[in-house]
Every structure is written in structure tokens, then in C-alpha cells.
Amino acid sequence: MYDALIIGSGIGSLTTAGLLAQTAGLRVLVLEKHSTPGGLTHSFRAMGASWDVGLHYVGDMEPGSRPRQLLDYLTGGALSWTRMPPGYDRFYLPDHGLDVTIPSGLQAYRRLLTSLFPREKRAIRRYCADVQRTYSWMSLGYVREMVPPRAAPAVRLAQRALAGCALELTEHYMERRFHDPALRALLTTHWGDYGVEPARSAFVAHAMIVCHYMNGAWFPSGGSGQIARMIEEGIVEAGGQIRLAQDVEEILVEDGTAVGVRVTDRSGPTPVSYEERAPIIISGIGARETYTRLLPATGPTAALTARVRERIARLGHGASAVTLYLTLNHYPNGVDGSNVWINTATGRADPARMSADLLGGHPHSAFISFPGIKSGDTHATAEIVSFAQPEAFQRWAGTRPGLRGEDYEALTSAMSQGLTDLADTAVPGLKDAVRYAEVGTPLTIEHFTSHSLGCFYGLPLTPERFRADLATPLDPHHRTLPHRAGCGNARNCRGCSGGHVRCLQGSGALGVSAHQPGAASGGYQANQPQTLSGVRGSAQRRSEALSSNSAARQLDHPNNPRHHTPAPTGWNLGCGSVRARAGCPFRVATLFDCLHARESRAPARGRAHPGAWCGVGTPRTKRRRGGS
Structure with a gap:
């Protein structure tokens, strides 16, 4: 046993x-x-090449950091990490006239933004302060759940003082803080990192991503596997x-x-x-x-968890994605392993419109990763990810890979072509270098991971999610534990x-x-x-x-x-x-x-x-x- x-x-x-x-x-x-x-x-793996299905980059992995120490401990120090280029994220927004590579380090980041948008200098300074303040607010939330119960009220008090704009909608914060729509687009195009568009996401989700990668990005040598x-x-x-x-x-x-x-x-x-x-x-x-x-869906356990299930249902689901896996004959000029975010649209991110454009073979946004360079693989590979609403694929729900019919194959072919064309606008020569292509959809994710509708992000990081109490009640009177509880992606981040x-x-x-x-x-x-x-x-x-x-x-x-065994x-x-x-x-x-x-x-x-x-x-x- x-x-x-x-x-x-x-x-x-x-x-x-x-x-x-x-x-x-x-x-x-x-x-x-x-x-x-x-x-x-x-x-x-396919045709000798390897792709990483979910891990594309990791922050806070410099030697000596707690996450690095933990992984070193778990792997006996055998897992090594490769630092990505200092400009690990590139943003290509042609309709805003922007092609920007984000540097590592807060001061370098702030200087870059100020040089691009000098009229927003004061707002940029406040934004950087708000991001750090909100990051600390979230950190104290975790600390509060880790300290002894007697200390929790003091931590809660300190957290309350930092609340500020943490639970404000990201889009509302950006519109309130900045006048220039190009700057707002630059700061929010990477919302795919946390899976909820700015119109629905809590600002704290945005702040955590920004701070997490502030000192650069890393990738496991040999691939995420x-x-x-x-x-x-x-x-x-x-x-x-x-x-x-x-x-x-x-x-x-x-x-x-x-x-x-x-x-x-x-x-x-x-x-x-x-x-x-x-x-x-x-x-x-x-x-x-x-x-x-x-x-169990019936009996005492079901009654005990009914409130939690109702709250989960009200929160809805997060996003899913379509991923195009490519084998290349060679890497186009200028590709150094940095990620590329593309957004050719203007205006707010609309998941319904994005899904319709993607399925029609004319996507406007995507994330490009080059796993072969990051992992040290000798094969040239790329991944192109575009976010999609899972409902668009439900007509094939319950079918198995390879058995979804000609209409599904025609759809994936159109999406593959559209994503390749879009990526080629930011990485010239990519389209001509493609040797092999394979498409994964929300159905693929659901089949292999059992995430409902292929929503791998878990519960969406909306303000309601951060306010929700998902702790299971202690008894029929619905008294809750002194600490919130969740499981899987039930809590607040990814x-x-x-x-x-x-x-x-x-x-x-x-x-x-x-x-x-x-x-x-x-x-x-x-x-x-x-x-x-x-x-x-x-x-x-x-x-x-x-x-x-x-x-x-x-x-x-x-x-x-x-149950009452004395502590050894x-x-x-x-x-x-x-x-x-x-x-x-x-x-x-x-x-x-x-x-x-x-x-x-x-x-x-x-x-x-x-x-x-x-x-x-x-x-x-x-x-x-x-x-x-």
C-alpha cells in the first residue's frame, strides 16, 4: 500500500x-x-524533433532564487537551466508602429517605455510603482495563508494597505492611467501569459506576470520534459x-x-x-x-461541496488555444530564441472576434516560440499559439484525434496557413522554412489533459475569482476554514x-x-x-x-x-x-x-x-x- x-x-x-x-x-x-x-x-517528438506543449519560458530562475533552489532540491541538481536572451520578449504591433524588444530589469524597462512615450513619463513611473505594489499585495496573500493563524490578522492588515488597484480591471486601469492607445496595447498584448483578456482580468494578474519576468527568463536545458x-x-x-x-x-x-x-x-x-x-x-x-x-455528486460530500461547485460554475471558464507545431529547415535570420508577440489589430481584445478570425484563416494575434534554440535541440522548431474560445470546436466534442472528419482537417489546414502567414510578417522567411506542421486545438488539450473544453488555464483570473471563497465548509452551517482552499488551478495564478x-x-x-x-x-x-x-x-x-x-x-x-497519534x-x-x-x-x-x-x-x-x-x-x- x-x-x-x-x-x-x-x-x-x-x-x-x-x-x-x-x-x-x-x-x-x-x-x-x-x-x-x-x-x-x-x-x-515527431520526425526526430521535440516540442514543449505548455512550458515556453520561466521567470525567477536565477541561481539562488527560491524556485531554483526548490527545483535543484527535487532533481538533485541534475536539471540545468539556460538563460534566454536579455530581450526575451519581442512585441510586434505594426498598426501602432511598434516593434519593441523588452529588456530585463525594472530600470531598463522603465527607460525603454519612457523613451518611446516621453509624454507618458509620469504615468509610466506610477505604473511601475503600481505593479510592484500589487505584486506585494498578492505576495502577502500567500504569506497570510502560510503563517500561523495568530499571525494572519497582522498580515491581512498589511495586505489591506497595499490593495490599491489590485482588483481593478486591467483595461480600466490602463485607460485611467495612460492616454496613448499604443502604450496600452504594448503593455497588455501579453495577456496570453495569464489567459484572460484585459477587459475581464484583474490588474493583479497583469502585475504578477510583469514582475515575474522582470529579471529575465529561463528554460530547462534539454526541454521541459x-x-x-x-x-x-x-x-x-x-x-x-x-x-x-x-x-x-x-x-x-x-x-x-x-x-x-x-x-x-x-x-x-x-x-x-x-x-x-x-x-x-x-x-x-x-x-x-x-x-x-x-x-461524489450525491450524499454528504456533495452537500458539503455544493457551495464551492456553484461558485466555480459562476466564475466560468478561462481561455484555450490553437497551437501550430513546426519543424523548420533552418531558422530565419535574426531568430535568437526570444519569444515574439504579434498583434495586428487595434482596439480591445475580443475573444469572440479573435476566434472567428482564426477559424476563418485570418488570425490577428499570436505568440511565437522557438523551443529548439531554448532547449539546445539540434532540430529547428517553432510553435505558434493563438488564443481561441473552446466553444468554437464543440461540434467535434467526443471525437478522437485522427477521426474527426474532413471538415475538421480542412479547418486545421486553414488555421495552419493563417498562423504561418501571420508569423511570417514578424519573422520574415519563416513561411519558406517550414518543413512539417501539426495543429493542436482545444479538443487536443482536453483529450490529453482532461481539462474541460481544453481550458488549461483553470479558473479565469477575474476580480471575482480573487474575491471568491472556495474553501469547503466545515459543516452544514457553512462555517469555513480560516484559510481558503483550492486544488489544481483553483487558486489565483498560473x-x-x-x-x-x-x-x-x-x-x-x-x-x-x-x-x-x-x-x-x-x-x-x-x-x-x-x-x-x-x-x-x-x-x-x-x-x-x-x-x-x-x-x-x-x-x-x-x-x-x-488521528490522535502523538507527534514524533x-x-x-x-x-x-x-x-x-x-x-x-x-x-x-x-x-x-x-x-x-x-x-x-x-x-x-x-x-x-x-x-x-x-x-x-x-x-x-x-x-x-x-x-x-
Whole structure:
């Protein structure tokens, strides 16, 4: 029997599994529906070339940063990172007369904007200050969910002082701050990084992306698929496993306790159904999929989660995309690995119009990436991504790849031609260099990742999303936990680095309790709590705002024999709890504490609290808040 089961193998799930295995020595079973691990960080090959399906660049990966330290820890330092060119993002906006490469560093960025728009100098200075202030507001939100409950009110007070324009619509902020429409377009064209157009997105989503990449961008050497491969080694060494082609159908709940999962094994010629049980059940596939598809739809559990499911439904879905994967005979002149954002339209971003133009073969916006250069592959490759409404593809819903008919093939051919033509306007010579092309649509994403409608961004980052309380009630009186909880992309942001933070942060991704030994607690305790504040502070300052969306819950049975087990000496992994009855104590800390214990050479072995089902984050594709 395994110590923990994790549904999905995205970056949040793998981070959680790797830390449970390497820090606590737990045997972890990761169940992945696809034939390749990694979620949207995996890569695929065709004709000898390789493409990265979701990861396009990652910020905050300079040596010594917390995200970098975490990945070094998980991979034993075997994963190396390549720094992208200093001008990692190029914006081509011909109708505004702009072809601008964004430099690394805040001061260089501000000088560039001021040189292009001297009349907006004061507004640019205020904008840079607002972005940093809003980034700090979001960071404190994560810190509030990681500190002991007694400290949370003080952090909430500090966060309130920084609220400012955080929950203002991005479009409204830009129109209020700047007069020049070209500057507004330049600053918001990269909204694809967080998946919600400026007319709907909260300004905090925009600010987090800007700050995340402020010091440049990085990419894993050998491609994004190396991340899953190297984390898997640590999982296997501890007796764990990643099983592929395993379709989890249901989380099994008995007497208010999550006890296992029902799985269909599709690795062989004939599907085989079976049950797998463990003390801890972790879902890393997203809030919508977990609440609406995996948890019971009837009975006490359904009643307990009804409010959360209603709020998720009201939030709607995020964006999806069409991606054109290209093999090139050679790279056109001037291509150095930097990303290229193209926007030939003027006026506000309208997803419905963008989708119609794309399906008609005349797209106006796209993102271009050159994964072969970034990863060091000898094959010349490119990816062109254009965002689309998933409803446009629902006439083929339920069909399988390769069996969608001639009309679908004609559509993908038209989109391929249109995207290639558009990209050639910004990268002359690209069209003539194409040797092989393959198109992925929202249907492709849904087929391989199970994200409903192919919406890999999770819940949209609107102001309503940041205000929503998605914590599961404690009891029929709907009293909620002191910390919000979510799972998958349920929380506030996206990304590769964000996936790490989601599994470490807040109300609970499997953490070490920060409370004094002997304190009444449903979790575990640390014998050196005085060391934790520095860990939370410095760790979160660098990584908390990358993304958030992990949480740990426990539907705990009062008669569980291990429920009141005394805390062992030293550092032990525990879980945050969401209890099915009122009055149970709630104590949570973070895996950063566990990492700190390992760095301090403190004992790190122990058993996780049984009966837990926990939510951890998944990455997105065009990501990013942490990597796209």
C-alpha cells in the first residue's frame, strides 16, 4: 500500500510527490491519464524533433532564487537551466508602429517605455510603482495563508494597505492611467501569459506576470520534459511510482474520509478497472475537474461541496488555444530564441472576434516560440499559439484525434496557413522554412489533459475569482476554514514555478506544522518553530506571487486510529484539514519548513496524517505566472 496517491502528474503534483518522497520518505503513487508524465510541462517528438506543449519560458530562475533552489532540491541538481536572451520578449504591433524588444530589469524597462512615450513619463513611473505594489499585495496573500493563524490578522492588515488597484480591471486601469492607445496595447498584448483578456482580468494578474519576468527568463536545458523525468527519479528511489495511462474516475469517500480512487487502466489493449487506496489522496487536476467530476455528486460530500461547485460554475471558464507545431529547415535570420508577440489589430481584445478570425484563416494575434534554440535541440522548431474560445470546436466534442472528419482537417489546414502567414510578417522567411506542421486545438488539450473544453488555464483570473471563497465548509452551517482552499488551478495564478508554490503554500499543501510542541493540533509539530519565519519570509518574497492554487484538505474520520497519534520527535509531514464535523482543530504550515529542516540537517522522516485529500496545482500551457 502506498502512503499517498496523487491524481495527475503536472508540476504541482510532481513537486508534492517529490517532496513527500525525498523529505518524508513516503511511498507515493502518481496516476497520470496521458502516456507521458509532466502534465503541460511534458514534451512530444515527431520526425526526430521535440516540442514543449505548455512550458515556453520561466521567470525567477536565477541561481539562488527560491524556485531554483526548490527545483535543484527535487532533481538533485541534475536539471540545468539556460538563460534566454536579455530581450526575451519581442512585441510586434505594426498598426501602432511598434516593434519593441523588452529588456530585463525594472530600470531598463522603465527607460525603454519612457523613451518611446516621453509624454507618458509620469504615468509610466506610477505604473511601475503600481505593479510592484500589487505584486506585494498578492505576495502577502500567500504569506497570510502560510503563517500561523495568530499571525494572519497582522498580515491581512498589511495586505489591506497595499490593495490599491489590485482588483481593478486591467483595461480600466490602463485607460485611467495612460492616454496613448499604443502604450496600452504594448503593455497588455501579453495577456496570453495569464489567459484572460484585459477587459475581464484583474490588474493583479497583469502585475504578477510583469514582475515575474522582470529579471529575465529561463528554460530547462534539454526541454521541459526533463523536469518530470528528473523529479520522477526521487519518487522512485523512495519506493514510489508514476503510472501512465491511468484514468482516475472517482475519489472514494467512506464515512466522511477520502480513502482511495477508482481507476481505469488503459495501458493495455483492454481497459481494466481497479481501486487503489492510501491514507492520503491528492488531486492535482484542477478545481473544476476535482469538484465536479471526481468527488461524489450525491450524499454528504456533495452537500458539503455544493457551495464551492456553484461558485466555480459562476466564475466560468478561462481561455484555450490553437497551437501550430513546426519543424523548420533552418531558422530565419535574426531568430535568437526570444519569444515574439504579434498583434495586428487595434482596439480591445475580443475573444469572440479573435476566434472567428482564426477559424476563418485570418488570425490577428499570436505568440511565437522557438523551443529548439531554448532547449539546445539540434532540430529547428517553432510553435505558434493563438488564443481561441473552446466553444468554437464543440461540434467535434467526443471525437478522437485522427477521426474527426474532413471538415475538421480542412479547418486545421486553414488555421495552419493563417498562423504561418501571420508569423511570417514578424519573422520574415519563416513561411519558406517550414518543413512539417501539426495543429493542436482545444479538443487536443482536453483529450490529453482532461481539462474541460481544453481550458488549461483553470479558473479565469477575474476580480471575482480573487474575491471568491472556495474553501469547503466545515459543516452544514457553512462555517469555513480560516484559510481558503483550492486544488489544481483553483487558486489565483498560473505557472511552472507557480505550481511549486501551490503545493507549498497556504491552507495547506502538505506541510510541517509551525506550532509549538504540545499545542492542540490536528496536524504535526516542529521542534524548532523559531526558525520558520525566515523561511516563510525569504522563500515567499521570491516565489509566492508566481502562482497559487494548492490546498490540502482532510475529510477526517474521528475514529481513525492514527488521528490522535502523538507527534514524533523532529520534523514530520502533516496535512491541513477540512473536517466533516465542527470543532476540530486546524493547524497548517508549509513544505518550505520541511526544506528548511533538510537544509539544517534536522531529521525529516515521518508519516503523513491519514485520511487526507489534498489539492495541488497544475501548470498551464502558455502560462505563465511562473512559466509558460
